[in-house]
Amino acid sequence: MQTPLPSSSGTKPEMKEHCSHRADCLKLIQLILDGEATEQQLARAKANLESCKPCIQMYQLEKEVKELLTKRIEKRCCPEQLVATIKSRILSFS
């Protein structure tokens, strides 16, 4: 409570140029982007993502890669012929 918000006060925490837990931070970042992080993990990561330059860059990269996969890869739709075949084969089952 006593700690003022970093941006609103003049005592901005120094941005860390080096991260000593890159590998672990990366795992945490992936959990967050996958929607699988706990409140605790979120809180811990939030602090990092405000003060650690390598972590911010890792976050941006992971987010970008996930978006490439989600949005840019073409989704193949099932051919209508196959839908028809499956439906007719099911009907001849019993």
Place this chain on the structure above:
Amino acid sequence: MATIPEVMSDTPTSDRNRIGGPTGPDQFLPDSDSAEQPLANAPSRGYSEEQKYQIFNKEFMPHIDSMYNFAFRLTMDEDDANDLVQDTYLKAFRFISSFEQGTNAKAWLFRILKNSFINDYRKKSKEPAKVDYQDVETTYNSEDAESEHTVDLRAESVSDLIGDEVATALNSLPVDFRTVIILCDIEGFTYEEMAKILDIPIGTVRSRLHRARNLLKEKLRDYASSMGYKEENDE
């Protein structure tokens, strides 16, 4: 080495604490390794013929595009994807009594498709990289690879890649790594659902996904640098 116990731990994250992601009821996904009896051990539900068709049409068929996309991304071949999807749906109908109406049909179907793929298609897959998962595990399972490996790449370097390039990078990954990325990033399954689809613990889902993404980033980095999106040009 600094560790983050919650991340490293194999203890599944409880739904209560999880942020985001659907939290549906725990669906029943029967265990099996056999292609002939994909749904062994499942309790039988006495559906009438009419109910069977209704479940099939209302709960299974709506996922057919996702299933086809998954099959195509696994086999990387349209004919094989056709066969795989057809086999899966016929199997699903045959074993429909082991499906509990109203539960997670998509995960249930994906699990059957993935088992069919492993049992029937993987051997004859046209995939050029015949990397056995065991080899890959050995290569990437070392403590070093697991804990310290991060790929040196900037977001701006990959942001101009087009879909085909991303797909090619994804396709070049060994199938087990490709699979977790498809399930998580393309189909949006939760870790818990993926664990059930793949028959592996949640901790393994996490670590496999982590390694898969490192591999993918390496491929993307190669692509990006060959396309001239070099770090130096980003200034």
